[in-house]
Amino acid sequence: MYSVPMEMPKFCNKCPFGMCNYNHPSWGINIDRRERNKVDGQHDSEGTYGYVCNVEFQKNGRYTEVMRTNIGEDIPKPHWCGLKETEKKKMNERCVELAEHCIGLDHKKPYTRHGKKFYRPYRNYYSTGKNFEDWELMVQAGYAGRDEEKNQHGGYTYWLTRAGLDWLGEKLGIWIYDEED
Numbered sequence: 001m002y003s004v005p006m007e008m009p010k011f012c013n014k015c016p017f018g019m020c021n022y023n024h025p026s027w028g029i030n031i032d033r034r035e036r037n038k039v040d041g042q043h044d045s046e047g048t049y050g051y052v053c054n055v056e057f058q059k060n061g062r063y064t065e066v067m068r069t070n071i072g073e074d075i076p077k078p079h080w081c082g083l084k085e086t087e088k089k090k091m092n093e094r095c096v097e098l099a100e101h102c103i104g105l106d107h108k109k110p111y112t113r114h115g116k117k118f119y120r121p122y123r124n125y126y127s128t129g130k131n132f133e134d135w136e137l138m139v140q141a142g143y144a145g146r147d148e149e150k151n152q153h154g155g156y157t158y159w160l161t162r163a164g165l166d167w168l169g170e171k172l173g174i175w176i177y178d179e180e181d
Contacts, residue, residue: 039063047071053078095134099143099168102126102160103176110174117174121165124179128155143167 037044039052050068067075100106103121110119128135128151135158138144143164146156160168162178169176 037066039066042066042068044068051075095138096168096171098126098134099138099160099164100172102158103165103168103179105168105172110172117172118177119169119174120177121179124159125157126159127151127153127157129153130155132156132158138164 036042037050044050044066047070048068049071050066052063052066056063056065065078067078069075097106102124103119104123105119105121108119108122110117112118126135130153132155135144135146135156138160139146139158142161144158144160146158149156151157165176165178
């Protein structure tokens, strides 16, 4: 299992973080009845599918590689993927708790309108001490950001990104507004 805030399968195409974007039909142009992918210039053969990874995009500022396999097969984790192996169930629960506290969901309740739940955060920050590993996993996944400088407790101040608010809202079944909206 990978060190991310939720249970994650060993195959990229089942990435619950949404780090991989589905690429079928692929972005390409028809050349000799095959399609050449605009990301890496390789041919997308018939009967195959591929993904591009948002983790790679965050590192390089663009997509450079399409992970491909035959339809019906799983795409394995690429060698450059920085997600580490760890025990997952505890990480999932802990990261959700941290994210809830970050936006004040542990003190204020969401409101219901037309049968749907909504929440407007009154804050979006969390200051850690020296134990900030869970937050670094959320940063790596694109769900949180952090200050560059350490705080007075030896940790950092973190906040949830829009992707993090969407992830938490999906986990809890509510729409979470950005605190600045």
